[in-house]
Amino acid sequence: MAASAGAETSRGKCAAHAIAVIAIVVGLPLWWKTTETYRASLPYSSINELDSLSLLLTVPVEIVFAKGVLSVEQLRKMPSSDVLDRSSKLNLAKTTYLRRYEIKYRRATPQEEEALGGPSLQGCDEALYQLDRGTQGSLTVYVIPESSALLPQGIGVSIGKHRTAVMESQHLPSLRVEAVLGVVNKKVEQIVQVMSFNDDVIMAALSDRIPVGQFTKDAYADSRRAFKSSPGYEITFSLLNPDPKSHDVHWNIQGAVDGYVQPFLDKLAPVANVSVDSQILYYAVLGVTPRFDKASSSYILNAYSLPHVINPIEARLGSSAASLYPVLNFLLYVPEYSHSPLYIKNHDGSSVVTNAFHSPRWGGIMVYNVDYSEEQERVLPVRVDIDMVKVMEVFLTQLRLLFGISKVLTPADFHMESPGDEGLSDWELDRLLWTRTVENIATVTTTLTSLAQLLDQIGNIVINDSVASEVYRAVAAVQVAVSHLESGMLEFAFQASKEAITSSEKAFFDPSLLHLLYFPDDQKFAIYIPLFLPMAVPILLSLLKTAKEYKQRRKEATKED
Amino acid sequence: MADLVLLLVLFVCGLGVRGTGPATSAPAQTDFDDQLEEELLITPLSPGDIAATFQFRSRWDWEMQQQRVSHYRLFPKVLGQVISKFSVRELHLSFTQGFWRSRAWGQPFLGAPAGAELWVWFQDSVTDVDKAWKELSNILSGIFCASLNFIDSTNTVTPTASFKPVGLANGTEHRLLRYAILPREIVCTENLTPWKKLLPCGSKAGLASLLKAERLFHSSYHSQAVHIRPICRDDECLRFSWELRQTLTVVFDVFSGGQGKRDWSLFKMFSRTVTEACPLALKSNIYVDITSLDQNKELFEITPASVYQYSTVFQGDQKTYGVYDLLNPQLFNTSRSLNIILKWKQPHQNIKPRPPILHAERYVSGYGLQTGEINTVIYNTHPKRAFPVMLVETVPWYLRLYIHTLTITTKGKDNKPSYILYKPAKDRQHPHLLEMLIQLPASSATKITIQFERALLKWTEYPPDPNHGFYVSPSVLSALVPSTVQEQHDDMEDSPLFTTLFPSSDGSSYFVRLYTEPLLVNLPTPDFSMPYNVICLTCTVVAVGYGSFYNLLTRTFQVVEESATSGLVKHLANVIRKLRGVPAL
Secondary structure (H helix, E strand, O other): OHHHHHHHHHHHHHHHHHHHHHHHHHHHHHHHHHHOOOEOOOOHHHHHHHHOEEEEEEEEEEEEEOOOOOOHHHHHHOOOEEEEEEEEEEEOOOEEEEEEEEEEEEEOOHHHHHHHOOOOHHHHHHHHHHHOOOOOOOEEEEEEOOOOOOOOOOOOEEEOOOOEEEEEOOOOOOOOHHHHHHHHHHHHHHHHHHHOOOHHHHHHHHHHOOOOOOOOHHHHHHHHHOOOOOOEEEEEEEEEEOOOOOEEEEOOHHHHHHHHHHHHHHHHOOOOEEEEEEEEEEOOOOOOOOEEEOOOOEEEEEHHHOHHHHHHHHHHHOOOOOOOOOEEEEEEEOOOHHHOOEEEEOOOOOEOOOOEEEEOOOEEEEEOOOOOOOOOOOOOOEEEEOOHHHHHHHHHHHHHHHOOOOOOOOOOOEEEOOOOOOOOOHHHHHHHHHHHHHHHHHHHHHHHHHHHHHHHHOOOOOEOHHHHHHHHHHHHHHHHHHHHHHOOOHHHHHHHHHHHHHHHHHHHOOHHHHOOOOOOHHHHHHHHHHHHHHHHHHHHHHHHHHHHHHHHHHHHHHHHO | OHHHHHHHHHHHHHHHHHOOOOOOOOOOOOOOOEEEEEEEEEEEOOOOEEEEEEEEEEEEOOOOOOOOOEEOOOOOHHHHHHHHHHOEEEEEEEEEEOOOOHHHHOOOOOOOOOEEEEEEEEOOOOOOHHHHHHHHHHHHHHHOOOOHHHOOOOOEEOOOOOOOOOOOOOOOOHHHEEEEEEOOOOOOHHHHHHHHHOOOOOOOOHHHHHOOHHHHOOOOEEEEEEEEEEEEOOOOOOOEEEEEEEEEEEEEEHHHHOOOOOOEEHHHHHOOOEOOOOOOEEEEEEEEEOHHHHHOOOOEEEEOOOOEEEEEEEOOEEEEEEEEEOOOHHHHOOOOOEOOEEEEOOOOOOOOOOOOOEEEEEEEEOOOOOEEEEEEEEEEOOOOOOEEEEEEEEEOOOEEEEEEEEEEEEOOEEOOOOEEEEEOOEOOOEOEEEEEEEEEOOOEEEEEEEEEEEOOOOHHHOOOOHHHOEEEOOOEEEEEEEOOOOOOOOOOOOOOHHHOOOOOOOOOEEEEEEEOOOEEEOOOOOOOOHHHHHHHHHHHHHHHHHHHHHHHHHOOOOOOOHHHOOHHHHHHHHHHHHHHOOOOO
């Protein structure tokens, strides 16, 4: 009887143990597997590496010595190349960058000598461009003797329209080679900072990663004014005619766009594709009533009231239906008959010469006053033909600012060739590419790190394969961009950074990330309680009991010993 | 079969040709390549109701393919971008609140179904029409602040015979057509504001200054629409222009709003008066329907009297309109604003209006939540002439149509449709599409019935407030209705706008598109806490089963010896035994 009872008890125990084992080994993983969300694996470690960004920007520079600059002895001793590393003022915990100039020294070829011997700077610039068009990001500096008549009096350096600069040498033949290089390199560094980038520009481009307050004021203003880097933009010219009863306004926008804007945009094509359109809006009024100034019998718009001008107009501008690119608005405002002429006044009370202003990352507004003097008798509506040259001058300047092509501060003895019809010289484009590339890389790294952080924090978000592949692509592209920057291949670096930004944005804004919104764990468990509690209690109790018995038996065993 | 096809072809061609009608030469009055016309038509309906129809028409001579840069003046930029981005050939969008009671009010100038309706013809260069359609409806929903983003494959159809292009079209490949109705859409101010923003003068000047939302939506019927189509630029029709028509129809109930008086004025209707024409408009007219004035002269008087009158045959009837040309400065000479006032001279007489030649009604019959029946009754009140009508039914997939129960009876006899197309629904993918060409005999009522079964939806597929019911979009009737009066041909550019959207191909008939009522059908709706209950119940059942199973497996059963029981239990048992009268243990 006792034996059979003992057998029965042990059978019961075994059954309890078996059930506990099955529940834990099979049940729990099964439940876990069937209720988990799909999360593709992401390259967290690479993203972490990107979080601390160290950039090395390499500028390939060629220094060409014309005949008569150096003695034969100096030329013989001259090294063929040199690498200059310059660390920056910027030294943050997670962001560092280093400038490197890869300098090649050589003698001028006979063709180049001929070009440099030309009478005019422009001719020389063009001739040198014909000889070597240069690759994006690279620069060539020609050193010519003091005796040359190419540069005018008082000008030491001339920066051409393309990727070349001409500098005058000073008393070089008498110096030792090292000293020569020291003098030349110093000057060349100055030139390169003008033609490609300097610390401030890069700082502004990295603004996403740098806390506010570490900027110089100018760079900060520049970075806030320019549009964020984007693969495309839309430019909308709007003519605002608030008073169609008095003004019958005509503008030849097609001609103006073809003549002034399109060459500039064609030049800019490597950076972004830009589409242009225009519209005329009637009865669109400013949000503020201008003040009448008796002295000049004109109406005044004060600088401090300008922020209130844009909002009411913006409602009329309409959004773009064609694309999701940022829109640059350029408004030409023809004031009402009863408010003419209208002038914008600065903070100090002086009137603004162009009668225009721009709004950072939004666009520009120009007030165009109708000239009534020609009309003998005023029959309303007055026909107004807008002088598009005057208007486009202003808008193009604003366009350059909004694209981040700012005026470069140069030393006094620098001379700059005017950019010509396109309104943009090659090196200005390069400068833009440098900053855009760095900016793209900075944006991608912040986007990826915040995405990774978000996905890490909220475990319920489904990560699709498509999102994961975009993340992988972005990481790869940004690594490629960084390595291309290190080897000085600006064009490829920019392309890669553009790819990276598209992929990272696509991943970040993928709608599938939102499918399963946050579903709290406590609620999930509340639903399962009716199953879990009755199942878990007997299993746990039997396990406890077994443990107790086991302990007791061991105690008894030691006692017996 | 042969004459069936012929009839169909005739029908289709009839509709196709009519689009070319309005495309006659425009007088070259400006050096711009676009022009604007505006018009308001006021029609007294059955006693007490009054309809005001605004039309704004922009014409734009623009070849889409040639220029990359687009410069807009009167044509709204946003719609121009939509046309060029999605290669749209024709676009018709309407938002309607209320139902046009065609039996009492007569034929509408431009019919529209309750809710939102969108139909688009794409150009043949579009390869993936469905994708373009989806993106287009999303963009439009952004532009007009409407829920057009709910248009998907479950409510989109491609009719084959109806909805032919209204404008210039050389091909009528119906794969380029998409059509959808959202009967649930509610129209309000937020749809009106973007619509007004498309007008060059906004609501600042011209007739649009009358459009005040608080009055417009305090009405029996409100319908606003946008129609874009290509039209011929000149008589030769070698090049085309784009035409944008913005129409807005509103019906006021003056009788109940005006303390039982039927007098109306512009101010009473819109709480505004007209002060000027839009300075950009080439034409700016107000037409007042004074047809009934001719028959009994003493009925009412209108002040100020119109300068001239215009007579035309419209929708098969001889009509007379008083015309106010806002561009005529004399109109504003005496007073600064124009307020047209109508005063009735005689007290209210209850005259029953003559119902229009073609009208229809629709209803659901049956009881219970399993099956039902859709009934459509189409009336032809013409005393002598029969004519065919094209009927399009779009029924959502969750009503499973039994196509074998389709019966069409006229005057007690079976009426066989001469053309029938039925595309069955696919669950969660396509709706049912039923297109029929039905001959309506003179002075007859034709009843079309079809039975359906209500499907059970998944619990996530129910919309909010599912007990409100599910809308079934109205069916669409298109017909060439024989005219009672012979129509004469005018120069299209000079005639009022309201006559030129669907001009008749010949004088003997006119085109009518009519929408029936939307239906509201109840589907079996579950209790929505069901999933949680199911989970809990299942868990409990599993747990109970598991518990007894566990007990059975792990418990050991033994005979308990007496001594094992404690004294307390024994004592308790003895007390009970004593009560029961059984000897103690």
